Amino acid sequence: ETGVTQSPTHLIKTRGQQVTLRCSSQSGHNTVSWYQQALGQGPQFIFQYYREEENGRGNFPPRFSGLQFPNYSSELNVNALELDDSALYLCASSTPAGQNSPLHFGNGTRLTVT
Amino acid sequence: QQQVKQSPQSLIVQKGGISIINCAYENTAFDYFPWYQQFPGKGPALLIAIRPDVSEKKEGRFTISFNKSAKQFSLHIMDSQPGDSATYFCAATRDNYGQNFVFGPGTRLSVLP
Numbered sequence: 001e002t003g004v005t006q007s008p009t010h011l012i013k014t015r016g017q018q019v020t021l022r023c024s025s026q027s028g029h030n031t032v033s034w035y036q037q038a039l040g041q042g043p044q045f046i047f048q049y050y051r052e053e054e055n056g057r058g059n060f061p062p063r064f065s066g067l068q069f070p071n072y073s074s075e076l077n078v079n080a081l082e083l084d085d086s087a088l089y090l091c092a093s094s095t096p097a098g099q100n101s102p103l104h105f106g107n108g109t110r111l112t113v114t
Numbered sequence: 115q116q117q118v119k120q121s122p123q124s125l126i127v128q129k130g131g132i133s134i135i136n137c138a139y140e141n142t143a144f145d146y147f148p149w150y151q152q153f154p155g156k157g158p159a160l161l162i163a164i165r166p167d168v169s170e171k172k173e174g175r176f177t178i179s180f181n182k183s184a185k186q187f188s189l190h191i192m193d194s195q196p197g198d199s200a201t202y203f204c205a206a207t208r209d210n211y212g213q214n215f216v217f218g219p220g221t222r223l224s225v226l227p
Contacts, residue, residue: 041220042220090157102160
């Protein structure tokens with residue numbers, strides 16, 4: 001069983017630039033969620049994708065957007081990067097919401113905005 | 115009402131001791147409460163989870179105690195080992211809610227040999 005994989009592992013961008021992070025979901029999982037984890041804090045929900053459509057969104061501005069592809073992989077795009085966007089971005093896959101459907105996380109992409 | 119509070123922020127335990135981490139929530143609609151373990155440089159990994167229809171769940175050395183009336187739940191790690199040294203996050207969500215898991219701020223556990 002292949003776990004959740006994310007790329008790249010580390011990324012350094014300049015304020016105002018745009019970034020794309022990628023995620024391959026765990027085998028058998030068709031739902032992908034993205035979380036932002038600032039240093040020393042718990043993960044915060046950005047959004048979830050199911051059947052290639054956004055299926056829930058946290059308190060993040062529209063410059064955070066995403067895609068899900070037919071193979072269930074996903075991208076997180078962030079436009080107009082700000083210094084506060086520096087964080088670990090976690091992708092998690094799961095089966096659709098229901099009984100016993102925990103999140104399975106990848107190891108994240110560490111984004112540094114300078 | 116979406117917040118999950120977690121304490122302590124950090125915890126130091128001797129090898130063989132019991133580690134206890136507490137969480138509290140406000141949203142009574144939450145119905146799934148997992149605990150995640152995170153090592154440096156890694157993503158969180160599911161440790162154990164509970165639903166509010168039971169008051170306790172045990173898996174090996176890890177036990178969740180759940181108090182629905184107090185809206186509190188806790189993680190107990192029995193016979194703590196140095197390999198348990200990690201950051202632990204409690205979380206809560208409600209099914210069919212876009213799986214918006216609300217995480218606590220984390221507890222950094224250090225188990226001394």
